[in-house]
Amino acid sequence: TQLLEQSPQFLSIQEGENLTVYCNSSSVFSSLQWYRQEPGEGPVLLVTVVTGGEVKKLKRLTFQFGDARKDSSLHITAAQPGDTGLYLCAGRIYNQGGKLIFGQGTELSVKP
Amino acid sequence: DVKVTQSSRYLVKRTGEKVFLECVQDMDHENMFWYRQDPGLGLRLIYFSYDVKMKEKGDIPEGYSVSREKKERFSLILESASTNQTSMYLCASSPPAGLAGIIYEQYFGPGTRLTVT
Numbered sequence: 114t115q116l117l118e119q120s121p122q123f124l125s126i127q128e129g130e131n132l133t134v135y136c137n138s139s140s141v142f143s144s145l146q147w148y149r150q151e152p153g154e155g156p157v158l159l160v161t162v163v164t165g166g167e168v169k170k171l172k173r174l175t176f177q178f179g180d181a182r183k184d185s186s187l188h189i190t191a192a193q194p195g196d197t198g199l200y201l202c203a204g205r206i207y208n209q210g211g212k213l214i215f216g217q218g219t220e221l222s223v224k225p
Numbered sequence: 226d227v228k229v230t231q232s233s234r235y236l237v238k239r240t241g242e243k244v245f246l247e248c249v250q251d252m253d254h255e256n257m258f259w260y261r262q263d264p265g266l267g268l269r270l271i272y273f274s275y276d277v278k279m280k281e282k283g284d285i286p287e288g289y290s291v292s293r294e295k296k297e298r299f300s301l302i303l304e305s306a307s308t309n310q311t312s313m314y315l316c317a318s319s320p321p322a323g324l325a326g327i328i329y330e331q332y333f334g335p336g337t338r339l340t341v342t
Contacts, residue, residue, distance in 0.1 A: 117267075119267070122265065143328075144328050146328065146330075153234075153335065153336075154333075154335055154336070155229070155315055155317070155332075155333025155334050155335055155336055156268075156315075156331075156333050157333070158330040158331070161328065161330070201267060201268065203268075203331075205328040212258075212270065212273060212283070213270075213328065213331065215260075215267040215268040215269070216267050217265055217266060217267040218265075218267050
């Protein structure tokens, strides 16, 4: 059972366009993370959100945690070819220690 | 610079062979994890360990076992490799979960792409 549904699975856009990736669940998460993975490498953490309704910005990337802590979104403004990669959301369910549940991932391709 | 290393980047094994995947971290982290990554399925947890000699099953432990004899090393063992275990295997480590459910960053190795023929 996939507890975290990520959409879209694939996204191919032109440089300069905006995009949003969604991460949804019926479960409540105590905290949620977004990772980015480049080919041949392991995922690298972008951000951790903890509070319902929280918004964090990382340059052109904006992350939001839903008020009910069941969903999150990643918005990229004016995408660049360097943003190309696999984006993964991962959530921690209460009382599950350090264990994370990962979404299926969104494969983003930004063409110059 | 923090580091998680995996013993091989690419591995080709035959059906029925016993396979060892090694992972070493230099950050003195308590938690270590083994995932497999398949297209469209994201990362699925195989096993994790909170401490030396401690292990817990993840979501897909069938066909795998693990060993953690030292804090810095976590090994994944495929007792009898099968073709459906062809995948990318990722090791990660992290400090223990913090108060109020806050999770710390998981640091990943570069992965081992295992092909079982």
